[in-house]
Amino acid sequence: MDASTVHETIAIPPGEVELSDRRTQRVWSVELAPYRIGAFPVTRVLYAQITGLRPSAADEDRFPVESVSWWDAVRFCNALSRRDGLAPAYELHANGEDIEWDTSADGYRLPTEAEWEHACRAGTTGPRYGPLDEIAWYRDNSHDRIHHVGGKHPNPWGLHDMLGNVWEWCWDTYDPEVYGTYRVLRGGGWFDEHWSCRSSVRRRSHPTFQVDDVGFRVARSVVR
DSSP states (O other): OHHHHTEEEEEOOOOEEEEEEEETTTTEEEEEEEEEEEEOOOBHHHHHHSSSSHHHHHOOOOOOOOOOOOHHHHHHHHHHHHHHHHSSEEEEEEEEEEEETTTTSSEEOOOOHHHHHHHHHOOOOSSSSOOOOHHHOTTTSSSSSSSOOTTTTTTSSOOOSSSSEEEEEEESSSOOOHHHTOOOEEEEOOSOGGGGSSTOEEEETTTTTTTTTOOOOOEEOOOO
16 A cells, blocks of 8 residues: 555545534534545655654554644645645635635545545444444554554445544534634544444544544545
8 A cells, every 4th residue: 555545535426414413412414515535544654745744653654644733634735735736725824823715626625524424424324334343443452552544444435444543633613602713523543432433423622732543534625
């Protein structure tokens, strides 16, 4: 598995996804146009190739990159877009605190949480897209450590590690009225119990925080 393989994106069909929040008991539906999403989380080797940085403690190229903030992730998306000759999706303001998403751009970006959940479910309707031990690294089988991407079975649309291994940053704010700029995390990680590794589970973190079980995968809009 080389660097070009681990940032392969897969075409996701349009659809409707129903999101829910356990804390507020809120349920809402989102209609989605076609898009593309990474077959794997971004790896340490790809992150290093694009940014020149290795934020993770261990030096295993095929591990998902972690200890990256939400801001690190959006800057990576822009840098990868420029390398591949695509239009960057994000405009970062000089104050370092504001960002705008150009929805007409064909470059790499973070998935919305609706896109993330639609891609994770891959047409399935249960809490997971397969038996957890077969699809995810989590507390009961990870031996308290991160693992290479692609080591478990993919979902029906060919996406690996959607559950377990590392939590993944999404574009959305979690609940701006209560938590301000905190952004959404999805998927569960290597240290989480089984109940956190479900398609619907939402978590939040401040966009500047860097945590050793949080990474991301890229998405792209289908620009007509």
